[in-house]
Amino acid sequence: DVKVTQSSRYLVKRTGEKVFLECVQDMDHENMFWYRQDPGLGLRLIYFSYDVKMKEKGDIPEGYSVSREKKERFSLILESASTNQTSMYLCASSPYLAGLGSREQYFGPGTRLTVT
Amino acid sequence: AQKITQTQPGMFVQEKEAVTLDCTYDTSDPSYGLFWYKQPSSGEMIFLIYQGSYDQQNATEGRYSLNFQKARKSANLVISASQLGDSAMYFCAMREGQSNYQLIWGAGTKLIIKP
Numbered sequence: 111d112v113k114v115t116q117s118s119r120y121l122v123k124r125t126g127e128k129v130f131l132e133c134v135q136d137m138d139h140e141n142m143f144w145y146r147q148d149p150g151l152g153l154r155l156i157y158f159s160y161d162v163k164m165k166e167k168g169d170i171p172e173g174y175s176v177s178r179e180k181k182e183r184f185s186l187i188l189e190s191a192s193t194n195q196t197s198m199y200l201c202a203s204s205p206y207l208a209g210l211g212s213r214e215q216y217f218g219p220g221t222r223l224t225v226t
Numbered sequence: 227a228q229k230i231t232q233t234q235p236g237m238f239v240q241e242k243e244a245v246t247l248d249c250t251y252d253t254s255d256p257s258y259g260l261f262w263y264k265q266p267s268s269g270e271m272i273f274l275i276y277q278g279s280y281d282q283q284n285a286t287e288g289r290y291s292l293n294f295q296k297a298r299k300s301a302n303l304v305i306s307a308s309q310l311g312d313s314a315m316y317f318c319a320m321r322e323g324q325s326n327y328q329l330i331w332g333a334g335t336k337l338i339i340k341p
Contacts, residue, residue, distance in 0.1 A: 119269075141327055150235075152317060152331035153271075160327060168328070200271065204327075214261060215329060217271035 113137070114218035116201050122224045129188040131221050133201030140206040142184035143215060144168075144176060147198040159184055160206070191225045198222050229253065230318055230332035238338050239308050246293070247303040247335050249318030257323030260301040262292065265315040265334070274316075277301055279323075313339045 117132035135142065141160050145153040145168075155168030157176040165176050173195060177185045184203075188195055199222075202215040231250045239245040251260065262274040277285045277292045285292040293302040305312055315336050319329040 143327075150333055152230075152333045153319075153329075154331075155328060158327055166327070198269065200269075202271070214273040214276060215271075216273070217263075220269040222269075 114201060114203055114216050116218040116221050118221050119219060120222050122226065123191050124226055125192060127191050129191050129223065131186040131199055131223070133184045133186070133218055134182050135203040135216070136182065137203065137216070138181065139203035141204045142178065143202040144184065144186045145200045145202065146170070147200055153200065156186065193225050196223060196225045229330045230320055232318055232332035232335050234335045236336040236338070238340055240340050241310060242307055245305045245308050245337065247316050247337065249301045249303065249332060251299050251301060251320050253320065253322050255323045259321045260292070260294070261319040261321070261329065262290070262303045263317045263319065265317065267314070271317070275303065308339050310339050310341060313337060
């Protein structure tokens with residue numbers, strides 16, 4: 111079974127702090143993703159990575175950065191946390207897709223971040 | 227414009243009844259894939275079922291089936307014989323052929339199964 115783990119289930123940080131969210135997958139997947147989830151808005155993609163040291167901005171990258179130094183690990187960084195970044199953060203991974211087929215994303219349990 | 231629309235924010239269904247969750251999509255790409263995910267209160271997103279735009283048959287996975295109506299651009303999830311454990315948020319998502327990576331997500335439907 112694919113396993114995606116996230117470093118914390120719940121996190122409380124203060125405004126202005128630097129926050130690191132870690133994600134690790136054990137299936138040698140090329141692609142990794144960071145989403146935030148807010149009620150009524152579904153999932154919104156922050157960043158994704160298709161290879162080590164490679165990253166692409168998603169729909170809402172402002173205020174976030176990412177790091178992928180090893181294939182299995184993808185970190186989300188909030189350089190200076192703000193209250194509007196209070197949200198659920200979900201990490202996902204998927205294998206590389208050469209053609210169009212069923213390549214679902216596998217998700218971690220999520221980190222509920224509160225910024226006060 | 228919304229690319230994935232789930233018009234039912236919430237639904238109540240009696241246990242053992244079948245339930246249909248609506249999803250309409252908008253794309254001009256002839257190649258695309260449609261996904262349904264379940265998110266229980268624990269938070270983890272669980273993949274349920276996939277339908278490719280060129281698939282001839284409607285996808286089925288156990289109690290889940292996808293009612294794919296291409297001309298209407300609809301991909302409704304049907305759950306047969308609902309169970310209490312089916313209570314969760316359900317999300318429809320689409321991957322367009324141009325993008326290998328990104329899924330476009332609907333806002334979700336909260337399904338509650340009544341005993």
